[in-house]
Each structure stands twice: as structure tokens, then as C-alpha cells.
Amino acid sequence: MMPTQQATAAPDRERGQTAGVYVYGIVPADVQPEEHAPAVGDPPSDVSTVRHGEIAALVSEISVDRPLGTPDDLTAHAKLLDGSAAVTPVLPLRFGAVMSDPDAVEKELLEAHYDEFHAALEELEGRAQFVIKGRYVEKAILRELVNENSEAARLREEIHDKPEDATRDARMVLGEIINQAIEAKRAEDTHRVTAALDALEPLVSERNPTHEEDAVHVAVLIEMSRQGELEEALGRLAEEWDGRVEISLLGPMAAYDFVMKREPAG
Structure with a gap:
């Protein structure tokens, strides 16, 4: 742009x-x-x-x-x-x-x-920007991560019902494992969203997460006439991810993510 x-x-x-x-x-x-x-x-x-x-x-x-x-x-x-x-x-x-x-x-x-x-x-x-935001459902994503990671499962069992002071190191390790796993999940799920929109031929700008449990945060620039198709595609994803990721759609809005702005001269 x-x-x-x-x-x-x-x-x-x-x-x-x-x-x-x-x-x-x-x-x-x-x-x-x-x-x-x-x-x-x-x-x-x-x-x-x-x-x-x-x-x-x-x-x-x-x-x-x-x-x-x-x-x-x-x-x-x-x-x-x-x-x-x-x-x-x-x-x-x-x-x-x-x-x-x-x-x-x-x-x-x-x-x-x-x-x-x-x-x-x-x-x-004929185009406008839309922002797609997905937030993991905390209990669901933690259950998913623990089921997929034996070390996370072991550490969770280790700290279960034990004083926080006595399990501080284990909690820190578990937190790091979870953070890294969520980053990986976020990358996978962001790709899943953008792939689901390929037919709309969007321009895509990935945004930084605003919350540690963000699943996806992307801006897309599409033809206004295809807004209905965008909503339908996200509706299918919302059904697929029901109880796992809560999806929201903002827009239409100005193309903030796709119009580069230089700093003032002087």
C-alpha cells in the first residue's frame, strides 16, 4: 500500500x-x-x-x-x-x-x-479493513496443553494442592512451558484463520497479541462486497473451536494496518 x-x-x-x-x-x-x-x-x-x-x-x-x-x-x-x-x-x-x-x-x-x-x-x-480477534478459553487451552505435554502434566500434578512457596520453582517451569506452548498454538491457529480466508484474497497483517491468552489477532483488507463471506468463514471456525477459542470481528474500519505513515519531517 x-x-x-x-x-x-x-x-x-x-x-x-x-x-x-x-x-x-x-x-x-x-x-x-x-x-x-x-x-x-x-x-x-x-x-x-x-x-x-x-x-x-x-x-x-x-x-x-x-x-x-x-x-x-x-x-x-x-x-x-x-x-x-x-x-x-x-x-x-x-x-x-x-x-x-x-x-x-x-x-x-x-x-x-x-x-x-x-x-x-x-x-x-471498494476495500476496507477488518480485525479478527480470538481468545483462548483458559480451562480448555490449559487442558489441551497438559494433555499434549507430559512434562507439563507431571509438573501440574507435582504442585497440585501444595503450598505456593514450596513449589515456586516448579510453578515457574510450568509457566514457561505453558507460555511457549501457547505461542506455538497461536502461530498454528493464526495460520488456520488466514488459510480459511484464502478464497477472499485478503491482504493480511498479523498484530502483536494484547493478552497472554490471545489465539489470533490479525487485520485483513478485503473487498467490502465480500464481508458476508468473511463472516461465514469465521462462523465456521467459531463452530469448530466452540468452547476452545472465542472469536470476534471488528469492522469495517479504515485501513490503519495497510497504510504506512511516515513521521513528520523536521
């Missing part, structure tokens, strides 16, 4: 400027934001577009007198991008992209990177 740039020009506070333009992402020029769309800021301003040729930036006015980064800000940023991605290609910018005014957005962002943005939007046409 083509890389996108972070907005780099911030409002000039030294000259007393109190308002800037918050930039959410890049979209085709014919996009019209919904009335009362979620926006960053307190109070939030209406979301609009700054256009250049066949591309545009989703923007809203924001006060530079208050710091960004509240939970409401982060939620509004994601909601606007994900809601837009359900109906149009979106190149998301990183949270916190603020420029001085609409002219800066057009000249320094859109015009300066026009060919790059235009090509990336064409690649995203």
Missing part, C-alpha cells in the same frame, strides 16, 4: 493563533461528510473537506489552547474514519494531525503529495 504523510504544519501559537485545522484522513474529492459527524475537540466543530483535484482531506476546526488526546478525542477520530471507510476509500492520518489553516492543508498536504495519495486511494477503492 502506498505510504501517507502525517500533517506537519502546526498553528503558530507565538503569534496568538488560537484555532487550527485538525486533519483526519484523505478521501476522494466527491465525499460529503455527514451532518453532525463525530469530531475532535471540545466543543467539536463540523467536519468539512479541503479539496485539491480529485482528492480531499477530512478536517474540522480545533482550538489549539487545549491539549489533544482525551478519550473523547481518540474515539471521535476513529469513529469518523471508520464510518467513512464503510462507504468510501480513506487514508487515515495518525491521531493529532493539526495544520494552521485550510490553505496549508491544500498546499502542504494535498498538493505536495497528490500523486501518492491519489494512487493509494485507487488501491483502496
Whole structure:
């Protein structure tokens, strides 16, 4: 996927400027934001577009007198991008992209990177990102691991009903065996999920686990028209893994995992 740039020009506070333009992402020029769309800021301003040729930036006015980064800000940023991605290609910018005014957005962002943005939007046409998350059911995965590993079974029996202090070393060894086994299971089960989706011809980005009992955590970029097929494939896996892995699906959302973002220059 083509890389996108972070907005780099911030409002000039030294000259007393109190308002800037918050930039959410890049979209085709014919996009019209919904009335009362979620926006960053307190109070939030209406979301609009700054256009250049066949591309545009989703923007809203924001006060530079208050710091960004509240939970409401982060939620509004994601909601606007994900809601837009359900109906149009979106190149998301990183949270916190603020420029001085609409002219800066057009000249320094859109015009300066026009060919790059235009090509990336064409690649995203008709596609959106989905995130697949699977979490092992603790009792089930532990039973599975112990049944498959005689040393784990021996250590579990050794520490059963014994004081923690007296079995500290055995517990540490057992914990390491289990952690390594779960890593191996995670790799196998992640491959199982991605293989089940081969027919959808997805782009796949494996994410780091967010919990020690994560079974799978991947982002996929697919044609929006195939969302139903994605849900059916995951439904079959959920039945196969019933009582072992709990699967969830998030999306459609903006293609965060597939649009590379460079750091600001300077």
C-alpha cells in the first residue's frame, strides 16, 4: 500500500493563533461528510473537506489552547474514519494531525503529495479493513496443553494442592512451558484463520497479541462486497473451536494496518 504523510504544519501559537485545522484522513474529492459527524475537540466543530483535484482531506476546526488526546478525542477520530471507510476509500492520518489553516492543508498536504495519495486511494477503492480477534478459553487451552505435554502434566500434578512457596520453582517451569506452548498454538491457529480466508484474497497483517491468552489477532483488507463471506468463514471456525477459542470481528474500519505513515519531517 502506498505510504501517507502525517500533517506537519502546526498553528503558530507565538503569534496568538488560537484555532487550527485538525486533519483526519484523505478521501476522494466527491465525499460529503455527514451532518453532525463525530469530531475532535471540545466543543467539536463540523467536519468539512479541503479539496485539491480529485482528492480531499477530512478536517474540522480545533482550538489549539487545549491539549489533544482525551478519550473523547481518540474515539471521535476513529469513529469518523471508520464510518467513512464503510462507504468510501480513506487514508487515515495518525491521531493529532493539526495544520494552521485550510490553505496549508491544500498546499502542504494535498498538493505536495497528490500523486501518492491519489494512487493509494485507487488501491483502496471498494476495500476496507477488518480485525479478527480470538481468545483462548483458559480451562480448555490449559487442558489441551497438559494433555499434549507430559512434562507439563507431571509438573501440574507435582504442585497440585501444595503450598505456593514450596513449589515456586516448579510453578515457574510450568509457566514457561505453558507460555511457549501457547505461542506455538497461536502461530498454528493464526495460520488456520488466514488459510480459511484464502478464497477472499485478503491482504493480511498479523498484530502483536494484547493478552497472554490471545489465539489470533490479525487485520485483513478485503473487498467490502465480500464481508458476508468473511463472516461465514469465521462462523465456521467459531463452530469448530466452540468452547476452545472465542472469536470476534471488528469492522469495517479504515485501513490503519495497510497504510504506512511516515513521521513528520523536521
